[in-house]
Amino acid sequence: MDAAARYQEEVIMTKPPEELTLMLYDGCIRFIKLAMQAIDEKKLDKANENIIKAENIITELMSTLDMQYEISKNLMSLYDFIYRWLIQANLKKDKKYLEEAVEIVQDLRNTWAEAIKIARQQKNK
8 A cells, every 4th residue: 555545544544424424425426427427428437437436335325324313214215216326327327317316415415514514513612
């Protein structure tokens, strides 16, 4: 592992859990957008690669949910929907599915970022 990779790993390992979730959302958004660009450019192998990366992130988000909370059940439904849309996008190489998926992920990301901000403000009172 080179120095840059070690540094990146260290950055990730020292982040609080809420920041890691934000990073996952950001990565998912980035991969979906790269997949949309690849479809536009007719680079279907690149589209496939990036959609799979986005699917992997959604799977990770699903696996970390604590299902004893009602909100987790709602999030699971959203994640499941996003995951199915990513699969459809990959099968059909259709940006329509990616556009809908990325919109939901962006909303989740923005809501999560706002929740972090509110929690930190309340903690600092």
